[in-house]
Amino acid sequence: MGRAGTMTKGVYRPSNLERVILMDWGMKNRLSRIIRPKTGRSLILPIDHGYFMGPTKGLEDPWKAVESLLSYADGLMLTRGALRSSIDSGIDTPIVLRVSGGSSILSKDLSRETITTSIFEAVRCNASALALSIFVGSAYEHETLSNLAELVDDAEEYGIPVLAVTAVGRDLDKRDARYLALCCRIAAELGARFVKTYYCEGFQKVVEGCPVPVLIAGGPRMDTEFDVLQTTFDALQEGAVGVVMGRNIWQNDHAVAMIRAVRSVIHEDATAEEAHEMYNQLKLE
């Protein structure tokens, strides 16, 4: 088997070895449905909050929350329970299946998670990616990192990419560049195909140290829509490939206007000012 690929009429054709080692077709196709090849960017809409927070404001009826937003999202992140009970099976949006859990907001340690969904279930749900949290530096660091390694082993067999979520539980102060760079790098080393983390001061360092694409979480509602759009813009400038943004979209009274504005920053290179102007216009419609 030749090691290097060949150029034919200006098109690079990978060798078989590269095909096997670098990325199988199915893996590449699933990832490209989420991180869009035209822009290299992605907007994932998460509604998985209930897996440890229970009923969450804005998500009481998951379908109602997302129906009008799905055509603007490159992925819908949720548990199999919410998927089966609430989501129309005719949707075209790739599913990012949340497959870790096992603790609630009432537990002493949110980091005590396990893999909650088998790879066979993920295939039955037609998942385009699997999401699992890791809690680096927590009491259950070892367990969550082992969960990630185990999940990657299973998911790679089926050509399904794993999204590692760097979680901090209640310890929100941990979210600095040094710590997040550590988390993202470990996630990539264990085989995550992409990583979700927090935006922070010096975010570029986090991206530079991570060999796979990095997305940022939206987090709780920010003070203004402009703050959300500026944070998205800044994260992209510093190397993020997109956002996994929930509450700042579906808790907004003008959720469609908001997701379209965020999308314009991600896929159309709009500035925060341009996107904000767009939001203000769309919310009048």
Ligand code: R5P
């Ligand atoms: C949190 O546990 C979930 O993984 C969410 O998907 C994540 O926090 C992103 O959602 P939000 O933008 O609401 O923070």
